[in-house]
Amino acid sequence: MSLPDHGRYDYVPITRRPEVTWPEGKRLAVYIGLNLEHFAFAEGLGAELAPGGPQPDILNYAWRDYGNRVGAWRMLDLLDRLSFPATVLANSAMYGYTPELMAAVRARGDEVAGHGRTNSDRQSTMSEAQERAMIEEATRTIHAAEGVAPTGWLSPWIAESKVTPDLLAEAGYRYTLNWCMDDQPVWMRTRSGPLLSVPYPQEVNDIPAIVARKDSASDFADMIVDNFDEMLDQSQGQSLVMGIALHPYIVGQPFRLRHLARALTHVAGHRDEVWLTRAGDIAEHWARAVPPGAKDGAPR
Template sequence: MTNTPLTDTVENRLFPYSPITERPRIDWPGGARIAAYIGLNVEHFLIDRPSTSIWQGTADLVPDALNYGWRDYGSRVGVWRTIDSLDRHGIRASVLLNSAVAHHNPQIIEAGLSRNWAWLAHGRTNSILQAGMSLDEERRFLTDVVDTIAAATGRRPRGWMGPGLTETFHTPSLLAELGLGYLLDWTNDDQPYPLNVPGMISVPYSVELNDLLLFGKGVTGPEFVQIVKDQYEQLRADSQDSGRVMALALHPFVIGQPFRARYLDQALAYLAAQPDIWLTTSDEIAAHYRRTVTPGRPAA
């Protein structure tokens, strides 16, 4: 077999390479070394489309009672158990919100409004991805998503995460047109960083410290708690010269299962007890980064 040179490669023009050792210094409020947030996925799924599945054997059936029911548990039961845990530890969620939830599950939005959650746009439904949309199709799609969330929550979202972390090459600039200032889709860093689209930054999210991926690989509850601790402790060690971000991604149909509730409680209790943590929202992390980090400021 011969290797044929690639002649039509696409360059990454969304963001430049920036080693974490060569950045402006980040100082979080109150001298905290870690800015942490809970990314709570509040999603809607279509009954006649395949999506995230616990067992692929029925994923192509219509209806797929097994997998649809598993996902639907999150909005019917799991999210309320997760809310109780967040409340016990005084933690505001950063909610990755499918706009269809405004119509199908308005009680969840009411609960979040009473708790001053941060609302991020997360597409219309996690059964439909925007990859492959034309520019005009995506502009209409994003406008509808943002306007729907703004009407339901009383404020326009500031941040974005695509369903399944999907984008097109136009997504950041279209979001900037709509007044959004950051996105979570590029899980490639422990700090915020500027994108090449003016006014748009990336804020860290995690596909590793993520209940859907961890428990899907067979991680146990006690192991999950230890992983959260290990993530925090390593990021704290890394933060001697500049602050870091820790994102804990949760899905109510996963973490909201009864046998996992105590382990989420333990993980949140651990985070809430740390003296060097700023337990906040992704909105506040993005805003603080914009206010305080300027090009050319030394890293140490």
């Protein structure tokens, strides 16, 4: 008896993949996913950094807002010092709430990927019509501000309905960061054609590490360094993708930022060996090198 299956991609082990190299013959692509999020006050979802109470939950709301008011600015300064690009995963509500921050992202030339309207909502609880309308609203807001439509998407809370990949493909998205099942991009099936899954980390990610597992700032920095060093070794025989997922209200705190700077300085120090890039650039390169239907590269 077979188990229920999503039908989105086939099982192809990492040992049986197309031969691909990144630009300049490099083997490891590294990108930062910088989450910029706005939350509704006194309603909806929100990460609880401390045990929450009845709404209005002032403590956790203000704690998260520190990331937009202070932490994100400190992180952009750090990325500037290291000449490190980023993929900014932005709630579209950020354009109304923090226009100066989004302008600073634009001035850096960072990629802006869709991240829903707000992290107070979860796509998995929406009807198909509601979800389609939310994706369209978020996409339209980003397009109007940036002059180009986003090509990538990370769902708030990484929550999908059964039709999320279909809706993303129908809205013009070319890649998703929702699925964390691989160290290489993987083509997924949708009812409207292929959609590329670009690896997004659930280990080298400050929310699971620091909020859920209670790892220290030093532990998280060591995790970035160890993951990078090991993947750099592994990539000598096979091109890989390493994502680093960051939230300014967590690692933008001063004592954590100092440790993050240590880790990112280590990564940036290898820029001659690795491709420091953005998730959209990874998706574009892979789509050219391994188009849908290529042997062992995509569902057929």
